[in-house]
Amino acid sequence: MKSFIKxxxxxxxxxxxxxxxxxxxxxxAQLTLFAAGxxxxxxxxxxxxSLAAGxxxxxxxxxxxxxxxxxxxxxxxxxxxxxxxxxxxxxTTRGVAQSRALTDEEQxxxxxxxxxxxxxxxxxxxxxxxxxxETSERMDAAGLRxxxxxEVPGAVLDDHSRxxxxxxxxxxxxxxxxxxxxxxxxxxxxxxxTLAANAALAANAQLIAVLRLVGxxxxxxxxxxxxxFTLRALIGAAVGMVVGMVxxxxxxxxxxxxxxxxxxxxxxxSHWLLPLLIPPLAAAVAFVATRVAARRTLEGLS
Amino acid sequence: MIELENVAYxxxxxxxxxxxxxxxxxxxFHFLTGPSGSGKTTLMKLCYGxxxxxxxxxxxxxxxxxxxxxxxxxxxxxxxxxxHQDCQFLxxxxxxxNIALPLNVSGRNAEAAGExxxxxxxxxxxxxxxxxxPAELSGGERQRAALARAVIxxxxxxxxxxxxxxxxxxxxxxxxxxxxxxxxxxKTVLIATHDLSLIRxxxxxxxxxxxxxxxxxxQLAGADL
Ligand SMILES: Nc1ncnc2c1ncn2[C@@H]1O[C@H](COP(=O)(O)OP(=O)(O)O)[C@@H](O)[C@H]1O
Ligand SMILES: [Mg+2]
Numbered sequence: 001m002k003s004f005i006k007x008x009x010x011x012x013x014x015x016x017x018x019x020x021x022x023x024x025x026x027x028x029a030q031l032t033l034f035a036a037g038x039x040x041x042x043x044x045x046x047x048x049x050s051l052a053a054g055x056x057x058x059x060x061x062x063x064x065x066x067x068x069x070x071x072x073x074x075x076x077x078x079x080x081x082x083x084x085x086x087x088x089x090x091x092t093t094r095g096v097a098q099s100r101a102l103t104d105e106e107q108x109x110x111x112x113x114x115x116x117x118x119x120x121x122x123x124x125x126x127x128x129x130x131x132x133x134e135t136s137e138r139m140d141a142a143g144l145r146x147x148x149x150x151e152v153p154g155a156v157l158d159d160h161s162r163x164x165x166x167x168x169x170x171x172x173x174x175x176x177x178x179x180x181x182x183x184x185x186x187x188x189x190x191x192x193x194t195l196a197a198n199a200a201l202a203a204n205a206q207l208i209a210v211l212r213l214v215g216x217x218x219x220x221x222x223x224x225x226x227x228x229f230t231l232r233a234l235i236g237a238a239v240g241m242v243v244g245m246v247x248x249x250x251x252x253x254x255x256x257x258x259x260x261x262x263x264x265x266x267x268x269x270s271h272w273l274l275p276l277l278i279p280p281l282a283a284a285v286a287f288v289a290t291r292v293a294a295r296r297t298l299e300g301l302s
Numbered sequence: 303m304i305e306l307e308n309v310a311y312x313x314x315x316x317x318x319x320x321x322x323x324x325x326x327x328x329x330x331f332h333f334l335t336g337p338s339g340s341g342k343t344t345l346m347k348l349c350y351g352x353x354x355x356x357x358x359x360x361x362x363x364x365x366x367x368x369x370x371x372x373x374x375x376x377x378x379x380x381x382x383x384x385x386h387q388d389c390q391f392l393x394x395x396x397x398x399x400n401i402a403l404p405l406n407v408s409g410r411n412a413e414a415a416g417e418x419x420x421x422x423x424x425x426x427x428x429x430x431x432x433x434x435x436p437a438e439l440s441g442g443e444r445q446r447a448a449l450a451r452a453v454i455x456x457x458x459x460x461x462x463x464x465x466x467x468x469x470x471x472x473x474x475x476x477x478x479x480x481x482x483x484x485x486x487x488x489k490t491v492l493i494a495t496h497d498l499s500l501i502r503x504x505x506x507x508x509x510x511x512x513x514x515x516x517x518x519x520x521q522l523a524g525a526d527l
Contacts (some may be wrong), residue, residue: 021406023394210390213352214451215379216407218372298372 021211022204022224028196029232035192036236036286037243040278043185044244047274050178052265057171068134068141070099073127074154083128086152090132093147095139102129127154189233189282190289197229197293208301222294226287233286237279245275303328303459303490304349304382309358311344318344320518322358326459326492331485331508333501334494335523336515342494343387345515346463349492350382351375380408383452385462389444391436397443398423398432401450408455419454426450426480442473449480459490466500474500482508 070090074082083101090099102110107129132139141159148155201208211221248266267274304326311319318341326332326349334342347353348360351367352375360367362378370378391400399406402419423429426446431439439447445465452460462481466474478500485491485508495501504510512523 020395020399021392021403023392206390207392210392211403211407212376213379213384213386213390214404214407215376215455217376220376220407220409 019224019227022200022207022228025200025203028200028203029228032193032196032229032232032286033236033239035196036189036233036282037240039185039189039192040237040240040282041244041247043182043278044241044248044275046178046181046185047278048248048265048267050175050182051267051271051274053171053174053178055264055268057168057175060168060171068132068139069158070130070132070148071127071156071158072130072152072154073125073156076125078154079128082152082154083130086130086148086155089144089147089151090130093139093144095135095137096132097135098133099130102131186281186285190285193229193233193286193289194293197225197290198297200225200228201294201297205301208298218295218298221298222291225294226290229290230283230287234279234283237282241275241278245272303363304492305359305361306348306355307359307361309348309355309360311341311348311353312356313344317356317518319348319515319520322520324513324520326490328458328490329485329488330490331482331510332492333504333510333512334492334515335496335498335501335512338496340515341518342496342515343463345520346384346461346492346494349461350384351378380404380455381457381459383455383457383460385445385448385452385460385465387463387467389436389448391444391447393436396433396435397428397439397447400436401428401447401454403451404455422450422454427476441468442470442477445469445473445477446480449477453484453489457489459492460484461492461494463494464496465493466495466497475503478504479507 070086072079072082072086087099087101090096107126110129111126141157145157148157208221245267251266253266304324306322306324309319309322309324310317322345334345336342344353348355349362351360351362351370354360354367362370363381365374367375392403395403398419401422405419420429423432426449428443428446428450431443431447436444436447445468449460449462449465452462460481465477465481469477474497481491481493482504501510501512513520514523
């Protein structure tokens with residue numbers, strides 16, 4: 001690895017004399033720059049998508065693991081008894097880590113947005129809420145419902161997070177697709193650079209013959225091409241990355257939670273540093289692709 | 303130095319060269335002659351490892367060419383200066399840059415060799431044309447530039463393929479004098495030419511052996527020239 005870095009550095013060190021040996025080829029150069037730029041731009045979005053989907057999957061997954069709610073809606077004189085009955089059932093239910101009835105204060109806090117603070121709960125037929133925290137092995141919601149129906153007529157198990165399971169699955173899938181896109185983008189970049197490098201090598205067969213005549217090794221000839229394409233990919237990808245990051249930066253923020261996926265498409269905290277890896281990675285891909293193409297061509301031309 | 307032993311060579315067609323044995327001793331001066339198409343260029347290419355013999359052995363500095371890797375051949379080119387039949391420059395580089403190309407390619411700094419380069423440019427009379435592009439040179443200037451490029455690494459051997467093609471008599475004499483001078487400096491010289499008058503003109507100045515390709519074989523030419 002260390003020697004590879006040393007090798008990379010030697011390759012990229014600008015060598016004005018050696019750089020002049022291969023004539024600048026306008027068309028393939030622009031093509032490589034453009035392709036690297038476009039691919040970096042797409043990579044920024046794929047990365048943002050993956051990270052956002054990942055965050056979503058995690059958050060939703062957390063909530064899923066955590067909570068279910070039981071609502072006890074019973075006549076005022078039975079509410080306390082039914083609440084206790086439900087708690088007893090929960091104590092013996094597998095997959096329940098904790099359960100507790102919310103206090104009056106907590107409930108009025110929950111209702112405050114609708115009714116204002118200072119609400120006297122006892123004046124209203126507000127159901128009692130029991131917060132249920134599951135263990136990782138999950139409780140059997142259907143079984144619990146049956147037991148509650150039998151013993152606590154006023155209880156409704158609000159398994160509210162269950163509906164999110166497919167969403168969590170979808171978010172995880174989306175994250176995977178994002179990463180797959182990034183890998184594909186890398187592969188396409190490699191393919192484009194290979195095509196461009198092959199075109200450049202073919203166009204310069206005569207030049208390669210002259211270099212050989214004056215004693216150039218394959219390494220020297222290959223490096224003249226590798227340096228070009230690596231630098232082009234680096235510069236193109238840097239531009240594409242900056243444009244992509246600006247585009248992500250100016251995405252509208254905020255909105256309610258259901259739309260959070262769209263408005264949350266972006267980077268958070270240290271994740272802003274991740275796109276910075278795109279240009280060096282593009283350069284590395286170009287480096288390897290050109291090297292392989294050059295080796296093959298030079299072997300063929302012997 | 304360069305040694306061919308029972309060498310044969312054929313392109314896709316029939317055999318072009320057969321049973322060629324030849325030894326270029328250090329400091330020797332050889333002409334290689336024969337009609338156009340007789341295989342002079344091919345034989346030169348065998349001598350600098352650009353072609354591998356289809357039979358027999360070619361030894362360059364005591365190593366069989368078949369045992370050489372491409373990198374070895376590249377390194378060897380720095381010890382064997384070649385003036386290619388059609389010069390072969392990089393058209394986008396100036397004359398000076400083309401002449402300095404072997405330095406560049408071998409990782410030496412052309413600027414560090416600045417003075418030698420100037421001397422060399424002066425020696426071949428191209429100081430004035432230093433910044434011209436190859437396309438702007440006359441035939442004689444191209445040949446002199448090619449010769450300068452061939453000797454910039456101070457090779458032990460100089461192989462010149464038709465170095466006086468496309469130039470007038472006076473210029474061919476000038477080029478020949480340069481090659482004779484190189485030989486006096488101790489370099490082994492092999493010149494391929496179909497021009498017998500050139501060979502005759504040399505006789506007074508240098509002890510040259512003349513090899514002639516005829517009927518696919520090589521023979522030492524006598525006084526009949
Ligand atoms: N790369 C090649 N492929 C096939 N035939 C070739 C090739 N190079 C040269 N020849 C043939 O070999 C013969 C000798 O060529 P060459 O060595 O250039 O002769 P000379 O230099 O004496 O004129 C010619 O008939 C030429 O057509
Ligand atoms: Mg010839």
